Amino acid sequence: MKYALILLALVSNLAIADQCQSDKLSIHKNFAMGRYNQCQQLAPDSYRLTLKPENLPINPSPWYALKLVSSQSQDIELELLVEHGKPRYLPKISLDKQHWQPVDYQIDGQSMHIKLTLPEGTLWLAGQEILDNDDYQQWQKQWQEKGLALIQLGQSVQGKPIEGLVSYADSRDWLVFIGRQHPPEITGAMAMDHFVDEVLGASTEAAQLRKRFNLLLVPNMNPDGVYAGNWRHNVGGVDLNRDWFSREQPEVQAVHQYLQKIVASGGKIRFAMDFHSTHHDVFYTMPTDYGLTPPDLVDNWLAKLAEVIKPYPVNIKPGHNKDRGVFKQYIADTYGVHAVTYEVGDNTDRQDIADVARAAARQLIPMLSALP
Template sequence: MKYALLLLALVSNLAIADQCQSDKLSIHKNFAMGRFNTCEVSAAGHYRLTLKPENLPINPSPWYALRLESSQAQQIELELLVEHGKPRYLPKVSVDKQHWQPVDYQIDGSSMHIQLALPKGTLWLAGQEIMDDEDYQQWQQQLEAKGLESIVLGQSVQGKPIEGLISRADSQDWLIMIGRQHPPEITGAMAMTHFVDEVMEESAQAMALRKRFNVLLVPNMNPDGVHAGNWRHNVGGVDLNRDWFSRAQPETQAVHSYLQKILADGGKIRFALDFHSTHRDVFYTMPTDYGLTPPELVDNWLAQLAEAIKPYPVNIKPGHNKDRGVFKQYIADTYGVHAVTYEVGDNTDRQDIANVARAAAQQLMDVLKTLP
């Protein structure tokens, strides 16, 4: 009876909203990328959090991020219960939201169980490292210090700026790189930062590329969805990487309008990359016989990359999706040039991400210099 009354008291202290509150612990989501839907005390020291998608139908990638404020050192168990999907992202913890370590977990159907030894104070737990708008702003400032021009291409559904960065050249040729169409895909975002940093180095190779090609970067295509911790969509409920032909969303409209302006000003789109995450490293390419010129450009690039990083595998999956509205198909069909979707595994070693991305940038710069 005494235990039942104690449990009832714990539950009565619980707020099923932006935080989960008991006498010794509060669990919060009131920060950028913070995400869970409901929280309840299932027993003393046991907390069940539900994870629900922003809308349906959806390609399920259940994201979660929470901040735990503990009044004392204690042991707890978290159950993350996924609705409309199964757990994908493996839990990591941080005391400063900058340095992350994996923690043990068990998956049982749609639930993930995590045993945590909480210190007194603050602990962050998330499905991947948190990379939010503040991180992008810091990176953008570093690139601006190297001479890149910051522009606003348009606004998101909620009015946030769709920001771009431009490295200008003495030519009409353009390279396009975009990222973060899908909010939780952190490893793809990591790869983009390493890739771009290599392109912006002061090496002879990088400086020659920047002299020949203008470069447009759009690091965060989905600022609303990233801030909200969405699983997949923008706040309009749409997968942006299915919206490139219909362009029903302001985010895709903004980038398309700028690319059309490049053409109207006499420019030429010559190559494009979009960065993503999935269950393994893979490069989604357009088929060699699709009619793009030169047809072997991407084959040559990835063959050189495979040689440069062997025995690390380079997985290549050619294909076209005329009816799906994906970015690489849009680039190929609208501008008649190669585009590649650069996918990084969710659990790929972080140093491998950096090494492969920098090597990929080096080999692509080498291949692009052969373009007429």
């Protein structure tokens, strides 16, 4: 009995730390990507939300998403206090979790301060637009209806399917596009969406590409991390984009095994790309003289892209690092072909993300089709 009481006390303490609840307002994270670690009411209209990483060490990208349920219209002040990092994602609000608008904020060291006028009812606040596992299910369904095959490549740590969409060609050559290794990197996910739209689109060039190449698309590499609102890792506590050589995590193993099967049955990986977000737009490429086939494919592509989107900048950072375990390096070293890390700025204008990704695809498609 005594132990039961202690347990009850512990559980209720956790509940208090987990959410703030009063007659006027309750703050929740009980939805996909919902995330903060503690909520503390500092004054009648003032709340502190503490953000903590899933584990350490981590490349700090403090994600947050919360639901505010208010019984009346009211003004409140929120402090988002980051442990082990500094604020990165700028606050946005939504009434329906679909349409988002930025709100004012102040950053002071490890804290971000936000003043909100809450309507009666529900308001969501998050670091970026929310794109969760359900959104990927819908996205995949839409492409399935247009003839792509949905395949299960494997399972995440928590048993969620790692799914791929495949467009089959009468050929042994494959192109590979993956996304969302890092859960909060929404702008990269947006770029992938627009890019894929062009690749799977109705243009003659896209149709030719799909005749020439099989396509594997894995838009959501880290469904556990996405659901949990993780800052960066999978729920195994690992940065998936550092795991491509050691391959300890099932999400990475799933894709690797599929690619190995392709090669074992006489197929060839010809090009790959993964989509991410960082502080600014940049393409991380493999160096021209790295010995990949053909050497100048990416240089030519990005030069063309720069030409057509001028004066919008195309930042290119060639590099290689055998030890880091990133996808781009894994593709280059394992399959001898170019791979690009397509990074989109966290705060890049959403229309620019679409325009650049579509232009990037339109320039790349004929170049790939022309490969010997």
